Amino acid sequence: MVEHVEEIVVALSSIPNTGKTTLFNRLTGSSQTTGNWPGVSVKKKVGHFPLGEYKISLVDLPGAYALSPVTEEEKVVRAYFLKTPPAIVLNIIDARNIYRCLGQTLQMSMSGLPMVVAVNMMDENSQLDIPCLSTHLGVPVVPISARSGRGIPELKQTLYRVIEDPERTHIPHISCPPILEAVSRALSEKIIPGGPLAKMNANFLAMRLLEEKTLPQSIRNTGMENCIKKWRSQVEKSTGEAIAITCAKCRFNAARGLVLEATHQKPPPPDENSQRIDHILLHRWVGLPLFLLIMLLLFQVIYGLGAPLQNFVGQGFDAAEAWLRVQPLVSRQSDLLQSFLFDGFWQGLGVVTAFFPIIALFFICMSLVEASGYMARAAFLMDNLMHRLGLDGKAFINLLLGFGCNVPAIMGTRILSSHHHRVITMLLVPFSLCTARLQVFVFLTTILFSAAVAPWILFAFYLGSFIAIIVIGLFLKIIRMAGKSEPFIMEIPPYRMPTFNNVWLRTWRQLKDFLCQAAPLIVAGVIVVWFLTYFPADVPAAGAESWAGQLGQFFSPLFHPLGIHWQEIVALLFGFIAKEIVVGALAVIYGGGDLSNQIIQHISPLQGLSFMVFTLFYTPCVATIAAIRIESGSWTVTLYSFFLGLAVAWVASLLLYQSGLILGFS
Amino acid sequence: MKKTDCKFSRQPGVECIIHSLGSDEMIAQRLAQMGILPGARLHIVRLAPLGTTIEVSVDGGQSFAMRNSELVALECEIVAIPLTAVDGPPHTTYRIHRLAGGRTFRHRMEARGIEPGCFIKILDQTGSPIRVQRLDQEEIVKLGRGEANKIIVKVTGG
Ligand SMILES: Nc1nc2c(ncn2[C@@H]2O[C@H](COP(=O)(O)OP(=O)(O)OP(=O)(O)O)[C@@H](O)[C@H]2O)c(=O)[nH]1
Ligand SMILES: [Mg+2]
Secondary structure, eight states, X not given: OOXXXXXXXXXXXXXXXXXXXXXXXXXXXXXXXEEEOTTSOOEEEEEEEEETTEEEXXXXXXXXSOSSOSSHHHHHHHHHHHHSOOSEEEEEEETTOHHHHHHHHHHHHHTOXXXXXXXXXXXXXXXXXXXXXXXXXXXXXXXXXXXXXXTHHHHXXXXXXXXXXXXXXXOOOOOOOHHHHHHHHHHHHHOOOOGGGGGSOHHHHHHHHHHOSSOOTTTOOTTOHHHHHHHHHHHHHHHSSOHHHHHHHHHHHHHHHHHHHHBOSOOOOOOHHHHHHHHHHTOTTTHHHHHHHHHHHXXXXXXXXXXXXXXXXXXXXXHHHHHHHTSHHHHTSOHHHHHIIIIIIIHHHHHHHHTHHHHHHHHHHHHHHHHHTHHHHHHHHHHHHHHTTTOOTHHHHHHHHTTTOHHHHHHGGGGSSOHHHHHHHHHHGGGSOOHHHHHHHHHHHHHHSOTTTHHHHHHHHHHHHHHHHHHHHHHHHHHTTTOOOOOOEEEEOOOOOOOHHHHHHHHHHHHHHIIIIIHHHHHHHHHXXXXXXXXXXXXXXXXXXSHHHHHHHHHHHHHGGGTOOHHHHHHHHHHTTOTTHHHHHHHHHTTSSOHHHHHHHHOOHHHHHHHXXXXXXXXXXXXXXXXXXXXXXXXXXXXXXXXXXXXXXXXHHHHHHHHHHHTTOO | OOOOOHHHHXXXXXXXXXXXXXXXXXXXXXXXXXXXXXXXXXXXXXEOTTSSEEEEEETTSOEEXXXXXXXXXXXXXXXXXXXXXXXXXXXXXXXXXXXXXXXXXXXXXXXXXXXXXXXXXXEEOSSSSEEEEETTOXXXXXEOHHHHHXXXXXXXXX
């Protein structure tokens, strides 16, 4: 007999950086699944843990300051609460600074949803009067330390009690200007909340309608629009400010009183250690060089350590392939099937696993940087530069690490603070010269140019890559690709020791996402390329008569002004699998023999340059495309990136080749 | 009410009190939701090396980074500035508000009689060292520019 277990949804909510994810990890371990919100690239994490006879499904939401959103993240949080209200809200307060958190807590508690408040980081400030907070908030309050695990059993017990008896939570009263109170009461009488909203307080819903000009249709009844508009302007005229601001003021006035009651001793002074460290790390002159040094170190750790690991995995794969090929079961199969298995499917798997070591290292390093608090400092240091591209300083780290490999850099855009920044960064990262492209350039430049010139050409490519990122960034800013940017007011948290648990769960989760979501796309992409080069079946693979060859010839008029022949177009097609394959593909296409000689015969130095410029900018490899697809959650952004790359590559190669011809090079 | 003067607002050590959140609705709403409301005290902690980004701390606690454009949108009254930024006539008296350095700096200053709450008269501000005198003491204290930068005095003189 299957036992009937009731699943209870509990949602974590608080302002940013209070320890939601730490608590989430502590309660659920590694048993979580991630889902995507439609349209937005914010991941909703859901994890499960048992509580008595119930099965709790815990939802980790991004931090939000209020339910009337300013940022994209907050829109997501608001939409979550209004569309699928959870059974219980688990609100978190940072014990070091309860005032800042209480504004959001008070707003959540007005919703009428059953709520439990956890005061986190009690290890840093243990002098709070918890019963007093509980009395005034009208909800159970539990002191915990998510990092050390103190208070977690009590928190679970409290949750259990609230599940059993949800009526015990009360809605606190917050005084606001009489006119606002009157209007919201009148409006609340008109609301007939249906469906999931039925359990919410009508007054709270009325406030949502008044505070916001754009609200999901769900609460709004038709015919109320005009009345809301009239009332809103009435209130705003009398207070002289937006209702959202008036409400925030009222909440924080209440919060201030509560802070005074709940703290009997002077609050702990701001962290002196952080100040001392910042004095050096954010120093006017020393700060930037230290930042670059740290970045260099990260780069070395990720790619210096990652590349040998990658090779190692690659060799393992090749060995396994060689072993598989001679197995009677396999070698008895038809040519077609064998080719499909090895040149298509197996190679796709190889591409996927090759990314594992660097993705793991990348996220270990990034979690360390983020959890220690240095990420916010890096953003502060680089903000001015990145602001010109319409980004904030954090994006700099992604762009920089993209020079190692685009894939983790794009997956790492998850740390950026807004949807806008994530999309722009995702579109810019593919223009950075990753190590795969570097391999192609090193190979071609040493063949086509003298030893004295080759390094300069490589250097010029790096420079070109930087310039492209800046120019395209400015272009995207001008056309406002990803909407308006948000006001920049970023918290600078104190420095903290990263916890092992957080770092490895984060890394594990990213690897799992990559495996579950990106891997199928990557394998499919590789199979498509295999398909094009293998068929029709009776011609040499990737030869002139194969579909790839025909495709190359079909497009060759378009590439003629760039000095690129159809053979190289086919190689570029292969480069879609992974850019370092371009060289090997050339060898296959030219039909064997000494590759260097073949290349010197077929490609002039100027044509080679043009080809390399095209390789640098054109559509990123299939893994990058897959990463963009998962992180942006949108095919539009993915296609945009695809075609943006092609367009930029075409224009850049054309400019280079034609101006080279005019200047008399060949 | 005095609007934030750009010259001052961009100097570390300056302290001001917010009078109004300004007319940019997005910024005002964001600040209000973060609990930064009229009456809050902002300290300019430091400028980013590349300028225009500023670290401020609110009510002596949480630090925020914001851009100059966000900061000038606020209407604030400056209440304290570093000793080097005062622009009164010579021999004006100021009250020391805060010592912005680390513990060693504070001890060193207190040993010389410079401590929060006391009144000092500036004898010579232009040169280096800067010479000041505590109102209730005879002795003249000489301060380097770096030291004077970390001595924050109230704006409304003695
Ligand atoms: N001292 C202390 N630090 C903690 C505790 N819980 C979490 N932290 C630290 O607080 C920081 C933020 O924790 P997160 O779990 O990432 O916070 P969050 O609320 O998920 O943050 P956002 O997702 O950005 O909103 C991390 O550096 C944690 O190590 C605690 O109980 N005590
Ligand atoms: Mg989190």
